[in-house]
Amino acid sequence: MAFSAKTEYGLVSLLELAAIHPQGGVLQVAEIAARQGIPDRYLEQMLTSLRRGQILRSIRGPRGGYQLARPPAEIRIAEVVVCLEGELASRGTAARQSAEFEVIGGLEGRLEQARQAILEGTSLQDLLDERDQRLQSQVMYFI
Amino acid sequence: MAFSAKTEYGLVSLLELAAIHPQGGVLQVAEIAARQGIPDRYLEQMLTSLRRGQILRSIRGPRGGYQLARPPAEIRIAEVVVCLEGELASRGTAARQSAEFEVIGGLEGRLEQARQAILEGTSLQDLLDERDQRLQSQVMYFI
DNA sequence: GGCATCCCCAGCGATGTAGTTGGAAATACG
DNA sequence: CGTATTTCCAACTACATCGCTGGGGATGCC
Numbered sequence: 155m156a157f158s159a160k161t162e163y164g165l166v167s168l169l170e171l172a173a174i175h176p177q178g179g180v181l182q183v184a185e186i187a188a189r190q191g192i193p194d195r196y197l198e199q200m201l202t203s204l205r206r207g208q209i210l211r212s213i214r215g216p217r218g219g220y221q222l223a224r225p226p227a228e229i230r231i232a233e234v235v236v237c238l239e240g241e242l243a244s245r246g247t248a249a250r251q252s253a254e255f256e257v258i259g260g261l262e263g264r265l266e267q268a269r270q271a272i273l274e275g276t277s278l279q280d281l282l283d284e285r286d287q288r289l290q291s292q293v294m295y296f297i
Numbered sequence: 298m299a300f301s302a303k304t305e306y307g308l309v310s311l312l313e314l315a316a317i318h319p320q321g322g323v324l325q326v327a328e329i330a331a332r333q334g335i336p337d338r339y340l341e342q343m344l345t346s347l348r349r350g351q352i353l354r355s356i357r358g359p360r361g362g363y364q365l366a367r368p369p370a371e372i373r374i375a376e377v378v379v380c381l382e383g384e385l386a387s388r389g390t391a392a393r394q395s396a397e398f399e400v401i402g403g404l405e406g407r408l409e410q411a412r413q414a415i416l417e418g419t420s421l422q423d424l425l426d427e428r429d430q431r432l433q434s435q436v437m438y439f440i
Numbered sequence: 441g442g443c444a445t446c447c448c449c450a451g452c453g454a455t456g457t458a459g460t461t462g463g464a465a466a467t468a469c470g
Numbered sequence: 471c472g473t474a475t476t477t478c479c480a481a482c483t484a485c486a487t488c489g490c491t492g493g494g495g496a497t498g499c500c
Contacts, residue, residue: 156408158489182444196491199448215443216500253431254308258300262300269412281400284400285396302458344477345479357477361467361468361476362476444497451490451493452490452491454489459484460481460483462482465478467475468474
């Protein structure tokens, strides 16, 4: 798959929070984990990363939980992925110095650029819309 | 990086072989490895994969080596990558059944589709042209 | 104070990646 | 024929990462 479990779990959680954002919605780790079938102690770590990345805000104590730090339209998926994938600073390997390696490096650059374009061009709101549409058509079939 | 070392090494080797293909060129593992600074016993495995994938042909015994099984224009990079990355059949994870996971899955699909489009749309000849152009401009600077 | 909830960080098993090694089979060449 | 050269096959190691679990600690509502 294109994403690690970390990233998938984080994005799914953000989607859940985005869905109730207009109501200023707050969800607890355990709630999200139960609904999505994710180990809660693991999910905790992703939400912590997202908080450190200023994407989530947390509320401690009883009746606490997490909520989006910004409206979904202002959260780019690229940002989320960087935050969850751990950056892996200078993931680029020490480029070997031959014309052949440079050409391959160029191809890799184009691949990552294409990926980045999609991730930058998609906001959490876009995914939320997609989700709502999906749920909508499920209801249609149901009737 | 977008590629594993395996894939990079394999592609670099293919580039070297493509460069001398019009002369029906043959190179030995040790030659390529030395020129590119790759451990030769490791590179051996990549070239074996490429042979099994019908991308290379091998000649055994003294004065043996490897050569392209087809002209570079007929070798798509997508094919090479599949061959080297080991396929990892059904790399796709067991998709969780929630609207949120489905939406994320959709995004992953678009990412992989974009990647695939580039890899399908690039032939070994394309990379070879890029290499030659790069070498050409190096000479320019040299003068 | 007590309980619910987030916070931090350490560790663990499975898997994958990069590379090494040992030897068997084919074949050109003298 | 014999030997050196080269590919072929398959196992093995070292290390990192991934997905996940666990133990406490901090905070804050009641």
